[in-house]
Amino acid sequence: MPYATANGTRLFYTDSGxxxxxxxxxxxxxxxRVWGAQVADLAADHRVVTVDWRGCGRSDHPATGNTTATNAADILALMDRLALDRPLLVGSSLGATFALEAALGAPERVGGVVSISGPGYWPSQGMAAPLRALRAALAADRPAALADWVPQWFAPTADPALAEQTRRQILRSGVFIDELFAESNLHDPRADIGRLTVPALFIHGRLDTEVPLDVSRTLAALALYGEFHAIEQAGHMPHQEQPAAVxxxxxxxxxxxxxxxxxTATRSS
Incomplete structure (x- = not known):
């Protein structure tokens, strides 16, 4: 299986097309694995790389380094290892935060960013108390907490199998990634997003109950080359719920x- 070492951590990746x-x-x-529908479509005429970031899936689960800054550095290191020339960075939820931070830190190395239901400033502005409660629930009974929480990520019309697959993936990941919840309580990219010099497409499920639609709309308006699109009949995981539109x-x-x-200007739909 393909692995690359970034900042001392072994990362699992796929590379096709x-x-x-x-x-x-x-x-x-x-x-x-959540990007199956995107790989199947885009690898026909693009080079498509997926990665399990540190602490998740088939990658190493280190007890330290579970921060936004380290994950952004891992992304740039992986780009070097795989000789990716100005890739389009596509991130879902917290992965969107990592993508935006990598692009802000090294815009000359990134072709653009697609943020899918990214949390943006919402954890620090509207989720601080719920995230503290979630961390406590995960520590007390991780399987039960995930069984309650994960189905809320999807729209009511989504296939229930998606929530079950997602829950199982999370249970296979390490517990050290929970530290990212504490860090996100302080994260607010609004002051920095105007420095983003690459195109940034903000996609958001209209039925997302985890992060309000207006978070992506606001960030798109603040970005120099930002664009916003809502995906109908989708919750927090539109790339899985409505893959053709995404x-x-x-x-x-x-x-x-x-x-x-x-x-040339921020557009929305």
Missing amino acids: TGIPVLFLHGWGTSG NALIRTALARQAAGTIP
């Missing part, structure tokens, strides 16, 4: 990158 590279970053506790938007971002064009 050729063309403009796309690097997919999953959300908290899951793995690169894939079409990612393809638009890739086409612009290939053509060397960027949005």
Whole structure:
């Protein structure tokens, strides 16, 4: 199986197809497996890489380094290991935070960012107390806490199997990633997002009950080349719930990158 070492941590990745590279970053506790519908579509004409970030899936589960800054550094290190030339970084939920931070830190190395239901400033502004309660519940009975919480990530019309698959992935990941909840209580990218010099597409499930739609809309408006799109009939995981709609938007971002064009103004739908 393919592994690459980044900052002393062994990361599992998949790498398929050729063309403009796309690097997919999953959300908290899951793995690169959540991008199956995107890999199947995009690898036909692009180089598609998925990674299980540190503490998750098939990668190492270190007790330290479970921070946004370290994960962003891991992304840049993996890009070096795989010789990814200005990839489009696509992140879901907390993976979107990592993607944005990597792009802010090294914009010359990134072709663009796609944030899918990213939490943005919401953990520090609207979720502080719930996240503390969640950490306590996870520490007390992790399987039960996940069984209660994970189904809320999906819209009512989503296949129940998606929630069960997601719960199982999280149980296979390490407990050390819970530290990211404490850190997110202090995270607010609004002051920095205006420095983002690459195109940034913000996608959000309209039925997301975890992170309000307006978080992505606000960040898109603050970004220099930001664009916002809502995905109908989708909750917090639109790339799994409505993959065709999400894939079409990612393809638009890739086409612009290939053509060397960027949005002239923030647009939304």
